[in-house]
Amino acid sequence: MKFSKTPSLGKFFACWFLLFLLAGCQGMAPAPGAADAAQVDRLLTLIDQRLAVAPLVAKAKWNSGGAVNDPPREQLILDAVVAQAKGLDPVFARRFFQAQFDASKAMQLGLHAQWRRQGQGRFDDAPDLGRDVRPVLDRLTPELIAELEKIQPILAQPGMAAYIAMRSKVLVRGDLDGEPRRVALQGWLKN
Numbered sequence: 001m002k003f004s005k006t007p008s009l010g011k012f013f014a015c016w017f018l019l020f021l022l023a024g025c026q027g028m029a030p031a032p033g034a035a036d037a038a039q040v041d042r043l044l045t046l047i048d049q050r051l052a053v054a055p056l057v058a059k060a061k062w063n064s065g066g067a068v069n070d071p072p073r074e075q076l077i078l079d080a081v082v083a084q085a086k087g088l089d090p091v092f093a094r095r096f097f098q099a100q101f102d103a104s105k106a107m108q109l110g111l112h113a114q115w116r117r118q119g120q121g122r123f124d125d126a127p128d129l130g131r132d133v134r135p136v137l138d139r140l141t142p143e144l145i146a147e148l149e150k151i152q153p154i155l156a157q158p159g160m161a162a163y164i165a166m167r168s169k170v171l172v173r174g175d176l177d178g179e180p181r182r183v184a185l186q187g188w189l190k191n
Helices: 009-026 034-051 054-064 071-084 090-118 129-154 160-171 179-185
Strands: none
Touching: 034 090, 034 129, 034 160, 034 179, 054 090, 054 129, 071 090, 071 129, 090 129, 090 179, 160 179
8 A cells, every 4th residue: 555745635625725714714803802792792682672662662652643753752852862971972872872763663663564464453551651661761771871881982893893783683682573673783883
């Protein structure tokens, strides 16, 4: 039995594959550190909690016949939120909270369309916006602001936007078809 002193073709291709794989890893953005990842996860969890309120708002507005879009009220709330966010760049805070408002409206509009198709009548268990829903949103807003203050400085890190997009698919869950999650993330990541 003779053995060749030249490397086999399989070893040659294996080496090239390994080099190709390593070169591909060079272009990958680094993963955030554990502390930064935990902050991102906390923010995404809060976004999920806020988005989970949208079906309650949708039910209340469905029963009352109220419009999903209420630009004057939205502007008042947005101005108040930005005023509360003293530790944040006001443009960044406005973009972030506008994205959250838009995500909630996307969810509400999607649910209203679904209910129209189904011939849904009034809900027996619809919450009261002032008594049941707004206190939840009022509790979440300062928590979101606090997390934003922590996360704003790290958003520019290489790979952070990709990490946020990836983790949002795990942590921002109850959003019908993925559209509200996408809306909740758009705009403010361009810090």
